[in-house]
Amino acid sequence: MLNQVEATILEWRQRPYITEQELIRYFDQFLETADKFERTDAASFIRHRLERVFDRKINKKWFEDDWLPHLLDLKGAVSGDQPLSPREVRQTMQNEAELKMNDLTVPDLPVVLIVDPDTTYQTDMKQLLDQHAVQTGIALTVQKGIELLDSMNPALVIVDEQICEEAEETVCKEARDRILSESIPLVMTIHDGKAERIAELYDSGVPDVLVKPFDKRVFVSLIQNRIRMSRMVKAQITMDDLTGAYNRNAIERELIKLHKRHAAATLKGYSVAMIRTDYPETNKDPYDYQVNDLLSVKLVEAIMREKWKQDLIGMYKGKFVLLSPEGTEQDVKAVLDRAEDTFTALIDQDDALPSGMTFSAGVAEAGEEAEPPKKTIFHAEKALRLAKRRGGRTISLYSMESKQDQVNDEIVLIIVDDDRVVREMLTHHFTKRKVIAGRPLMVKTYPDGLSFVEGDWYEKDRQFIVLLDGIMPKMDGIEALQRVRNEYGQSNIVISMLTGRKGDREVARALSLGADDYMVKPFNVREVGARLDRLFERLNAL
Structure with missing residues (x-):
């Protein structure tokens, strides 16, 4: 009989709710069994519940918080234990919920x-x-x-x-x-x-x-x-060899699973954190690959120590990502706050790493309407960009940022070409398109390189994609490219050169001077849009 109760608990926990009719029927059938085997204590308990508890509304929904206390009491009556008090029932359920969410003392059992x-x-x-x-x-x-x-x-x-x-x-x-x-x-x-x-x-x-x-x-x-x-x-097949974090393919599969569960209401929600290390100004060579690799290992180790058991840490678009099923933004922030202390301690223990290393993160919670996972990722990336612009060593929550405090999310697309037809064709297409990879955009145009580099277009808190023609009067694309890179760097500007089919030598020179991509004329405007969608990922990873 005890096994029967435990099996019923297992079965009912898989369902969102049961009806009162099912619960009454179960107690009636169990009463017959208790009478048959002369289990008077259990039979007396069941009769009391049938008479005093149920109001016979057969379609009434009983959720786990409602029916579980009665089955736990029944289990106690069958085993000879005293029925649990309401306080004990609540404590039992709370303990089980905490074990589901985060029990750092329990090993990672298969x-x-x-x-x-x-x-x-x-x-x-x-x-x-x-x-x-x-x-x-x-x-x-x-x-x-x-x-x-x-x-x-x-x-x-x-x-x-x-x-x-x-x-x-x-x-x-x-x-x-x-x-x-x-x-x-x-x-x-x-x-x-x-x-x-x-x-x-x-x-x-x-x-x-x-x-x-x-x-x-x-x-x-x-x-x-x-x-x-x-x-x-x-x-x-799923792990990064260096850090032990999940690779991008594995993270994308897990994101799809979380989205399906959220959409089917079998998961209350989930949160995503995008994470990048902060390089202090005193670090003369922030692109030292050995240092970067070691920092990545330490960062993953710190998060692995502090995350909840069901959370996943992986790589995504050049950054680390933490997926937290059932976790809220505040829950994930608490994890990352602990991980930051652990990360700092691990860095200080290693003489090969520069002191003062920290990380920044952006956290976003999936919307109530089961928004697509890419949108949640986008929100987390947006929060990360805000954290970086605030100087780093910050964990920014997407929902906590007011509209006034959020950075302008608009991408500025700049078209620099002396051909008026090309400028108008691209402007018409992208004005109608309105977005690049889901981001709103603003289009600006310049007829030559000189008016572009002398124009009042640059803002340090904005992100830019530039389509730059190679051959123009007054100042050609190569010289304009050099001027832009020397003056503004490449932290928030991606440049794609527009070139003729015979411009191989010019393309090689442009790429060596800091161009990110090139497109060959004549081109299809839709293909240009697709290329810029991919360039957006490059911009977002900078």
Whole structure:
């Protein structure tokens, strides 16, 4: 009976809510069982709850905070313990919530997802794996198993063949393909141990097959072996070799998972932090690659020490990114505040690194309407730019910045060309387009290099993309390029040269003098737009 209660708790926790009708039906059925086995204490407890608690509104929704106290009390009645007081129930639920969110004393245990309709079997396997330091996730349907793939990131999945027979063939195939495509070990449990059936499963791509009932020692050894292999493969395909952080492809996959869970309301929300180290003015060579590599290692180590267990640290567009499922902006700021102290301590312990190294970060929380993940990233990058412009060593929260305090997010597109048709064509296209990579833009034009370099266009807090023709009267593009780089540097200006097809020598010279890109005339204006979208990423990484 105790296992039955625990299995029900596992099952109901996978659902957003249950109805009062389901709860009453469950207590009625449990009452029959208690009477049958003469469990008078449990039967008395159930009768009391049925008479005093439920108002018989069959469609009333009971969320976990509502139904869990009753099942915990039932569990206590079955085991002979005293029912929990309301205060004890709240404390139990709070402890569990804290463990879910952040328990830095708990080791990073692997998670095994069990997809099986048999709740008794699931409870037995959970207890067995718990004894061997393996966490478990439970799904009673294939569809629920697919949802938990996103939220749990399991190291291994166990699927019962019977559950696939009961589900639609396309759903089961989707689950299998999804598991194998993400290099997650899959174990299929079956009841028919005939060699033909086992061979058929192997031929279909299933890596491991276990016939029920199986020896528990063999089962545990197999699971531990496959988890070790999974971790080795995962490290090779998703981790940065230098720092141990996730690579960009892995981060993008995790972002998509978070977005799907948020859109489906199975995740309350998530936050993203974009992070860059700050170089002090006393550092004569901020581009020393050995120093940069060592700083990256120390930064990741500091964040790994302080982050929540479910948070992910990775690389994205030349910066570090922290993904925090369920975390708010303030939660992530608290993590980064601790990480800053740890980072400083690690730097001070290493004589090879210059003292005074810090980092800046921008944090953004996904919107309530499940905005696209790129928009959340964009907001975090915007907050990071503001932090850097404030001198660094700052953690800027996107939501806390008033409209007056936020930097003007408009990109200034400057077209410098002596051909009036080219200027008007590009101006018309980009004025109609209105954005570059999602950023609003303003268009300015100049008919020659001299009017451009002498123009009153530069603002240190703005970002610029310049389309600069190579051959013009009064001052050509090469000389204008040199003047701009000498006077304004390249921290917030990206320059793309416009050149003729036979301008290879001029292109090479322009790139050596600080041009970021070049485009060959004649060009398609839509292709120019696509190139500028990519240039925006370069501008944003500066």
